[in-house]
Amino acid sequence: MQAWLKAAADRLDVSAIRLAEQSLARRYPALALDFLVWEHLPRPVDYPEVSAVPRLGISWCSRCLAEGFANDEPAYVRQQWVLAASGFCHRHRWPLEDRCNACGSLNWRFATPARGPLRMICGACWRPLERASVSTLDAEKAARACWDHAITFELQLMGAMAGKTPDQFRFNFTSASQLLDQVRDICSLLNRSPPGHDHWGGRTRAIALNDFACDAITPGMRDYRFLSYDEPNPLATATPLLRRCLLAAAHAIIDSDPGTTTALFGPDAPPAIDTFVAGMNRELLDSYPAATGHWSPTFTRQIEAAKQRRRRRSTLAKFKLRRFAGNTAFAEV
Structure with a gap:
């Protein structure tokens, strides 16, 4: 590494010390x-x-x-x-x-x-x-508030990469490394193929990310739907369009402020964390906190609360279905 740094410094005609000071590793140690x-x-x-x-x-x-x-x-x-x-x-x-x-x-x-x-x-x-882009220019005025919310979260992530503690009013009891780990895991889960899907050479559009469509984040591409990409962190190879969608969804899922979901996905959107849990395979979602062990206690509790709400909705739906079936059978008699 030192030899590479010296060669680059000689080629650019600057000192190796000054070149190292401008490196990403110096600015973002984490x-x-x-x-x-x-x-x-x-x-x-x-x-x-x-x-x-x-x-x-x-x-x-x-x-x-x-x-x-x-x-x-x-x-x-x-x-x-x-x-x-x-x-x-x-x-x-x-x-x-x-x-x-x-x-x-x-x-x-x-x-x-x-x-x-x-x-x-x-x-x-x-x-x-x-x-x-013409479509971006046309969408700017209507999408500005949504963009600002997304940028706020990106700044928190960049601060975490620099080793700074995230905003504790929004991400309480969450360290910099925990915030990055949560984003990494959420983006991987959002873009992963559900079990049993084998289309387009193993890729499918039946992924959780497509439940978080936001026209402001994808100007000129209304209701755009992504294909699955089973990588540990799809952010590393994603296009800017996919990165924006993944980060916007992760922001709404992690941030407990309901105003974030409203700003990104509209006033009629349900809580993003409920949408996330409802669209995930249960076994896969259950394995993540247990296997990784690096989510913050606050986010872990929020996920567990969303799972309980999903179970209650499922139980209620089954009860209504049985009641309807019983009423139908009684009417036929």
Whole structure:
């Protein structure tokens, strides 16, 4: 690592100490590898010579790029753009993107024009990436309050990665590591295939995440439904769109404030934690707190209370069904 740091410092013509001070590890000491965005995950394999080289996935904020171009500044990658706990630019409060708004290509590169500063352009159609999506611009006014709630939670996660204690009014008796663990587990559960589903090569849309549809989080894609992705933490390889949906759902599930669910999913939405528990396989959900043991006591109690409400609703539904069947049989006699 020291050799790599020295080589990078020599190539960039800066001191190794100054370069290390700008690193993600220095700014976020509690940052785990699965809270970074990866094009190819770093994972041990038996044959490393044929494995994909781990590489960070990069998204961008079109407003950051536009602001830099207007100020005659060269385009560059911000640290926040490679964090899996972020689906929005926190400076401009704007959704991050990972593809060209004109042609949809995922390929991009830096380019030096004949006049003006260095720019990020699409590798397919060569259009500059500072152009914002039309659907996002159209949705901005109506979706702003929802975006602000989502960004508030992302800031809590980034603070947790920096080792800061979360807001105890919202996440009481929850440490930084517990908040990150809860988000990791919830996102994995939300995007996991239910037992017995085997469609689209083992992938299905019958996942709990699709119970948390939010048009403001997916501008231009009404009632968008995701396919399952059975990874320990899907945030690490998710697109910005999927990251925003996962984090919004996790926020509403963990945060006990009912106003959060209302702001994200509408005034008629039931408590998010009840929706989460109702849509999960019982055995799978029961195994998580017991197997991991790293959820906060507050969140564990909230999950248990939601399970009890589910059991009461199930018992009541069975009672009503039997009563209806009895009344029908009596009427026939």
